[in-house]
Amino acid sequence: MITRRELTTLSGAMLAAAVLPRPASAALALDLATVWPEGNFHTQNARRFAAETAKATNGGVTINVHSGGSLGFKGPEQLRAVRDGLVPIADVLNIQQIGDEPLLGIESIPFLVESERELKILHKHVRPAYEAIAAKNNQKVLYMVPWPTQYLHLKVKADTVDGLKGIKIRVPDKNAQDMCAAIGMAPVLIPWGETIPALASGAVSGVSTSAVSGVDGKFWEFLKYSYPTNHAWSCQMVNISLDTWKTLATHQQTIEQLGKTLEPEFWAASLKADTDSVKRLTDGGMEVVQIPPAMMKDLRARTASLLDDFIKRVPASEKPIRTYLAEVKR
Secondary structure (H helix, E strand, O other), rough: OHHEEEEEHHHHHHHHHHOOOOOOOEEEEEEOOOOOOOOOOOHHHHHHHHHHHHOOOOOOOEEOOOOOOOOOOOOOHHHHHHOOHHHHHHHEHHHHOOOOOOOOHHHOOOOOOOOHHHHHHHHHHHHHHHHHHHOOOEEEEEEEEEEEOEEEEEEOOOOOOOHOOOEEEEEHHHHHHHHHHHHOOOEOOOOOOOOOOOHHHHOEEEEEEEHHHHHHOOHHHHHOOOOOOOOOOOEEEEEEEEEHHOOOOHHHHHHHHHHHHHHHHHHHHHHHHHHHHHHHHOOOOOOOOOHHHHHHHHHHHHHHHHHHHHHHHOOOHHHHHHHHHOOOOO
């Protein structure tokens, strides 16, 4: 009988053998794991990156994209999966990795970033830290793409913060959980795959997410109103194992440049996905509710302390946050 420890050692040896240097002429096929469904724009971005990689390397490197979590890794496991050599490339949602790397939650601090323009400024100050975190976890960031505008999708209509009091809402991460609690809602942190069943059973009456996810989940069957709060951001980081990266010596410069070239196009795909998804939500019967200025001001006021709480919890975040805020004059 092979024990689990022996199996782990054997698997590690096999993986190590798999990443030994290969002749420059040998073609290399790499798997890319993503939890997002085939139609999601992040998956389509990954497929475009794969196609362009094959073309740019003359078939020397091919990337096989496995969508919908088909390789068996859940969202919060993606960083570890690459780190531990279980998959050579993964599409990693930064805010889901905060159990291992708290700094990766910085974008989801409520109302820290108000627009795509500000997100680019934040990245100028925080991306070096992201790159360092990737390296610490034996991986390299090939490209990063944000999720678009965030919404509160609800069953009820309200024009004040007090009108949201007590509503049970599904949230994706701790920062969103703290934000919803601060404004009087009852946040529930549950896996994405359990969201639709929770709505159907009445366990939750709202969801904090992007419109794109709302379309994927067909929220209009359970919810009626979408509030474009734009309260948080998050990014997918497509990371490659450094062990695998070393085997691509003759192609590294080509692939690295490809990520830089395609990244602006992928950002544009994110914003287009938001516009298209909002239309599909409204076509499905949901109403987009424009938040009154007084209500938005109250949302910001009630959640303002969460910025300082995050900095206290993650001291390494203070310098990039303060530098960013100074640049956007806030």
